[in-house]
Amino acid sequence: TAKRNGGNAYEFFESKMNQSAFERLVLENELREAVREEQLVVYYQPKVFMKDGGFAGAEALVRWQHPTAGLLSPGAFIEAAEECGLIGEIGNYVLRKTCTEFAKLHKQGLSIPVAVNVSAMQFEHEGFADIVLDALNESGLPPKLLELELTESTAMRDPERVISQIEPLRKIGVTFAIDDFGTGHSSLSYLTRMPFDVFKIDQSFVRHMERDPHAKIVVETILAMARSLKLETVAEGVETTEQLTFLREQGATIAQGYLFGRPMPLDDLVRFASPEPRRAAH
Ligand code: C2E
Numbered sequence: 457t458a459k460r461n462g463g464n465a466y467e468f469f470e471s472k473m474n475q476s477a478f479e480r481l482v483l484e485n486e487l488r489e490a491v492r493e494e495q496l497v498v499y500y501q502p503k504v505f506m507k508d509g510g511f512a513g514a515e516a517l518v519r520w521q522h523p524t525a526g527l528l529s530p531g532a533f534i535e536a537a538e539e540c541g542l543i544g545e546i547g548n549y550v551l552r553k554t555c556t557e558f559a560k561l562h563k564q565g566l567s568i569p570v571a572v573n574v575s576a577m578q579f580e581h582e583g584f585a586d587i588v589l590d591a592l593n594e595s596g597l598p599p600k601l602l603e604l605e606l607t608e609s610t611a612m613r614d615p616e617r618v619i620s621q622i623e624p625l626r627k628i629g630v631t632f633a634i635d636d637f638g639t640g641h642s643s644l645s646y647l648t649r650m651p652f653d654v655f656k657i658d659q660s661f662v663r664h665m666e667r668d669p670h671a672k673i674v675v676e677t678i679l680a681m682a683r684s685l686k687l688e689t690v691a692e693g694v695e696t697t698e699q700l701t702f703l704r705e706q707g708a709t710i711a712q713g714y715l716f717g718r719p720m721p722l723d724d725l726v727r728f729a730s731p732e733p734r735r736a737a738h
Pocket residue numbers: 501516517518529530531534543546547550573574575635636659692693694695712713714715719
């Protein structure tokens with residue numbers, strides 16, 4: 457029986473492979489068009505200070521306004537973008553767009569610190585620092601309002617390289633965060649030597665810390681380490697007041713999560729960031 461079905465199984469498998477390769481090709485072509493036709497939009501998720509709940513800034517998160525499928529999250533296309541080499545273009549678009557929008561707000565008197573995600577491919581490009589400098593110069597965004605997020609694996613890959621890409625930008629005030637911290641394989645001695653400003657605790661630990669003692673230990677350890685290194689810590693994926701209380705007690709400095717706000721269009725973020733208009737006193 458095995459032999460008799462073998463042919464069928466093989467044909468089935470082959471046709472599935474072809475189908476998924478075909479689907480990927482369609483996706484990549486649509487994505488190219490999306491970049492050309494400016495179907496990409498940038499949403500911003502607020503961050504708040506742990507100590508008083510005050511507005512701390514935002515993270516830029518890309519979305520794709522697909523002509524037929526609606527608004528797509530990065531989970532649906534970032535991996536394809538990395539594989540077909542479009543991630544650099546997408547990342548640069550998000551960077552420029554964000555710098556332009558936040559420079560405009562700054563000129564109107566609303567200065568909001570904003571973080572932009574940087575993919576490994578983008579970061580490892582020789583001209584990365586110049587691309588960021590251009591985006592800052594052309595927009596007029598004060599460098600100290602810009603934070604760049606590198607994932608732990610990108611940040612760990614090649615220390616010399618990381619420092620040479622980071623230093624010229626840090627010198628003018630750009631800050632650097634390690635995103636999804638705790639999911640990679642950072643060595644302790646490496647971490648203490650590298651010029652990062654912020655650890656962002658991965659949301660998987662925040663989500664599980666109440667029930668999973670291991671996740672709790674990871675969170676406590678990252679926060680203790682950040683405190684010794686005098687780094688800022690952003691807890692990602694905060695959804696409940698219980699999580700917030702625990703993270704605050706453990707010394708996290710900033711929170712980001714649905715408890716405060718989902719990623720939102722710029723106008724909504726501006727409303728979120730603006731102090732409540734005072735009621736006219738009678
Ligand atoms: P990330 O940088 O770790 O961003 C945080 C993700 O967690 C966002 O997902 C955000 O919507 C989600 N999140 C925030 N708070 C909560 C919460 O309380 N609960 C839950 N369940 N989720 C929460 P999103 O926007 O789907 O982005 C996913 C990932 O895609 C990002 O993870 C980042 O790695 C990547 N990404 C997004 N925009 C860009 C970009 O412009 N460039 C690059 N290279 N990557 C990007």
